[in-house]
Amino acid sequence: HMIPFLHLANKLAERGHKTTFLLPKKAILHLASLNLHTSLITLHPITVPHVEPLPPGTQTASDIPIHLNNHLATAMDLTRPEVELIIMSLESKPNLLFYDMAHWVPEIASKLSGVQTVCYKVVCAASLAIAIVPARDLSRDKPITESDLAELPQGYPSNNVVLRGAEWQNLLFIGLEFGSGLTFYERITRAIRSCDAIAFRTCREIEGSFCDYMASQYNKPVFLTGPVLPEVESTTTTPLDKKWADWLDQFTSRSVVFCAFGSQFVLEKEQLKELLLGFEMAGKPFLVAVKPPSGCASIGEALPEGFEEQVRERGVVCGSWVQQPQILAHPSVGCFVSHCGFGSMWESLMSESQIVLVPQLGDQILNARIIAGEMKVAVEVERGENGWVSKENLCKAIKSVMDEGSEVGEMVKKNHAKWRGVFVGNDFMGGYIDNFVKDLEMLV
């Protein structure tokens, strides 16, 4: 979640506002190049204390498998004294404190007079509206079940942006512990209840009803920042590495399939193998950038036998971080196979690529319902009963958007162009930020 916070700091800096951004040292190394206004944005290190059973040196969620996030949240809570000290010793008193899951930030603000707090949410508003609202009485006395969740909270504003059947399992984690003895549900409701304003990285055009629902559930003002994305073509943005630019340059316009699944999710080895066979089957050039699957130290261990030989001319699998926005902006890329994390969702909507979705976690499924189900700008890959994504289904989805003359392909392309026109035209993003700044000024 640090990338979207930094994007927002950049937009505020463009309007002359200063930000001090507290984050782990390792994240600073990784994200420093995204800081486009070093004179106004200070990246200030914090030390993440060791908490068992986290591997030594853990600093961010992308260092660990998802089931350990609970302990990382405990470690985050232990940074509170350091965070408080840093805030108290800032040269000038801040007007606003932004936070996400650190529910205790408003308690620090209350020690300084006149400091307002904003709980900034960088997941879709629908994912909070469906799960983490007071209308759900998720008491801790009994474990939360799928059927508890499948009953929508009273007043939830959609019958389409929902999970179905076994997909509800993806939300059971909200009843589990997420740091310092709190459940995820308790942590997030506490964080939202204690802020002065809630902010969402979304827009009214696609999530207005969910934002209104959140405002009424929490009885708080809700401010929207819009998508908040940097200009990929700008001179301040680091250009795409030559290695990838050269590789992509050899293919014709819009012919390459690019796949990435975000900073967090780790596939099972067999599922990754199956997906790779699906890319090969689709017959297009492809670049897959995913984390090595569970149990594998490197991506090489996860490749199907003879795969590298077979796809040498047209396929690459990379197990480390690539510059996703720059790759999406390359003219050879024609299809983005994405997990539909909220950041990737916005980046895909702004791109000219066709979009194929393989959502993994609960919020990603809701994002997919919004952009594939409601906006009809993307195709979601069908899963088998056990949640398995077969090579045939992946190949079918890719071909449905890439093959010439495909009706589905034409339909999503037309809808995507229409929505892209909305998001890219008329200073859509700038207008949202300007309004957001006005909302903040009123709050202050």
Ligand SMILES: O=c1ccn([C@@H]2O[C@H](COP(=O)(O)OP(=O)(O)O[C@H]3O[C@H](CO)[C@@H](O)[C@H](O)[C@H]3O)[C@@H](O)[C@H]2O)c(=O)[nH]1
């Ligand atoms: O190799 C990579 C992989 C990712 N990215 C960037 O990293 C960000 C990834 O963000 P996102 O698409 O939101 O995915 P996750 O990292 O998986 O995000 C987490 O946070 C999201 C909210 O931002 C939630 O929607 C997801 O469920 C949760 O896993 C995007 O800006 C990508 O461009 C890269 O640049 N290179």
